[in-house]
Amino acid sequence: MQLYDPTSSTPKRKSVRAPALRNLEGLRIGILENGKLNAEEMLKEVAALFVQRDGCTICTLAHKINASAPAPSGMLTKVAQEVDFLITGLGD
Amino acid sequence: MALASPRIHEVPDDLLAAIDFCFDQGWTDGLPVVPPQVDRVKAMVATDARPPATVIATHPATGLELSLHAAAVNAVMAGCLPDYFPILVAAFEAMNLPAFNFHGSTASTGGSAPLLLVSGPYADKIGMNSDVNLFGPGNRPNATIGRATRLILRNVFQMLPGISDKSTQGNPGKYSFCIAERARGNPWPLLCETQGYSAGASSVTAYAAGGFCNIENHGGNTPEQILISVADAMANYGCITLGQSVVILAPEHMRIVGEAGWTRKKAQDFLFFHAKRSVEGMKAVGKYRDREYDSQHGEGAHPSVETGFMHRGLTPDDILITMGGGDAGGHSCFIPSWSRGRGSIIQHAPIRENK
Numbered sequence: 161m162q163l164y165d166p167t168s169s170t171p172k173r174k175s176v177r178a179p180a181l182r183n184l185e186g187l188r189i190g191i192l193e194n195g196k197l198n199a200e201e202m203l204k205e206v207a208a209l210f211v212q213r214d215g216c217t218i219c220t221l222a223h224k225i226n227a228s229a230p231a232p233s234g235m236l237t238k239v240a241q242e243v244d245f246l247i248t249g250l251g252d
Numbered sequence: 253m254a255l256a257s258p259r260i261h262e263v264p265d266d267l268l269a270a271i272d273f274c275f276d277q278g279w280t281d282g283l284p285v286v287p288p289q290v291d292r293v294k295a296m297v298a299t300d301a302r303p304p305a306t307v308i309a310t311h312p313a314t315g316l317e318l319s320l321h322a323a324a325v326n327a328v329m330a331g332c333l334p335d336y337f338p339i340l341v342a343a344f345e346a347m348n349l350p351a352f353n354f355h356g357s358t359a360s361t362g363g364s365a366p367l368l369l370v371s372g373p374y375a376d377k378i379g380m381n382s383d384v385n386l387f388g389p390g391n392r393p394n395a396t397i398g399r400a401t402r403l404i405l406r407n408v409f410q411m412l413p414g415i416s417d418k419s420t421q422g423n424p425g426k427y428s429f430c431i432a433e434r435a436r437g438n439p440w441p442l443l444c445e446t447q448g449y450s451a452g453a454s455s456v457t458a459y460a461a462g463g464f465c466n467i468e469n470h471g472g473n474t475p476e477q478i479l480i481s482v483a484d485a486m487a488n489y490g491c492i493t494l495g496q497s498v499v500i501l502a503p504e505h506m507r508i509v510g511e512a513g514w515t516r517k518k519a520q521d522f523l524f525f526h527a528k529r530s531v532e533g534m535k536a537v538g539k540y541r542d543r544e545y546d547s548q549h550g551e552g553a554h555p556s557v558e559t560g561f562m563h564r565g566l567t568p569d570d571i572l573i574t575m576g577g578g579d580a581g582g583h584s585c586f587i588p589s590w591s592r593g594r595g596s597i598i599q600h601a602p603i604r605e606n607k
Binding site: 161162163164165166167168169170171173197226227228229230 | 256257258259260261262263264265266270273274279287288289290293312313314315316317318319321322325326329353355356357359360403407408409410541594595596
């Protein structure tokens with residue numbers, strides 16, 4: 161008996177991790193918050209630790225309109241040019 | 253992204269062993285499936301005139317694509333007959349519209365299931381149930397089209413429980429959640445007519461749905477009495493958000509509303525005005541947010557929003573109402589949205605009949 165496979169035949173995306181930062185000192189931080197309750201507050205607290213410990217600067221606060229949809233590519237491209245690393249995460 | 257050729261598995265010529273093989277591959281929803289034999293899949297996909305490799309939906313986060321072929325494989329597994337396939341295709345064409353955001357609604361802790369509402373003559377043509385035991389078991393197209401939807405989310409889009417599907421509790425509609433709109437005795441235009449499709453056309457409406465809330469009222473005899481019961485369910489503290497709503501009125505309730513001359517719009521307006529909670533009450537249960545209040549009461553607010561209250565949704569148009577179920581019984585239902593705001597918006601698509 162021959163059975164078709166029901167899973168996707170889309171080729172897998174190749175994704176790689178960005179290289180780890182060697183040093184955090186004095187770097188520019190971006191915050192991407194998803195609009196959920198307490199998201200901005202939580203991420204600002206996290207960013208403040210980098211400011212306090214590593215002399216980082218908070219440069220950009222970006223807001224997603226829809227928490228459960230991917231961030232628009234244009235937003236990520238813009239933020240990537242303005243900061244050295246980005247903090248994001250769920251808040252609720 | 254170009255799809256690779258469909259993969260074929262050779263298995264022993266033994267039906268029960270083939271069912272076990274499907275379990276072993278992790279292809280099922282926990283229930284046995286019909287093994288997707290090549291000939292059955294070809295008969296299914298042949299009901300759509302387009303090439304089998306045609307992509308009808310793409311996962312917005314992973315880029316995984318749903319072809320007509322892959323939809324047909326899962327439709328066979330769910331137990332669909334070929335005549336059901338146009339509904340399944342239309343369902344995913346609706347869910348593929350960006351505002352539906354089917355990644356979020358299938359991945360979220362909210363545990364939603366896509367509710368499919370089939371409207372128009374095609375539902376009768378294939379024997380769908382819009383009548384007694386509407387949401388219950390026993391009707392093949394209702395059961396298997398909804399089930400095929402889940403199998404596609406699982407097998408093609410890899411929305412796997414505990415991994416990519418993080419539903420806290422889920423809901424029983426995640427097995428199957430597909431109904432037909434009842435035309436018989438319905439005093440209002442069918443959904444497919446209000447959606448602007450031509451006469452004789454049918455449609456599928458997709459809604460990222462939370463659980464099912466029964467609305468019992470056997471004593472009310474006026475539209476206001478019936479619809480206040482509905483509004484109260486819509487505004488319960490566990491459900492009230494800025495999200496959309498689906499209300500399926502039982503024929504007994506619809507008769508009271510319709511015979512009093514109420515239109516769908518009048519019922520929507522009434523429900524929107526009455527489905528509300530005070531700001532103090534929302535604060536008392538910890539659900540109040542300034543941002544949400546402002547989005548409902550700020551610039552462009554609907555004229556009937558009441559200062560000091562949070563209504564369900566943003567406008568009366570956020571409430572989809574129609575009729576379904578058996579003749580006897582004062583049991584309607586309200587189905588809350590997965591989205592607490594505008595994270596997923598109801599979408600619809602036409603059913604393409606291969607005549």
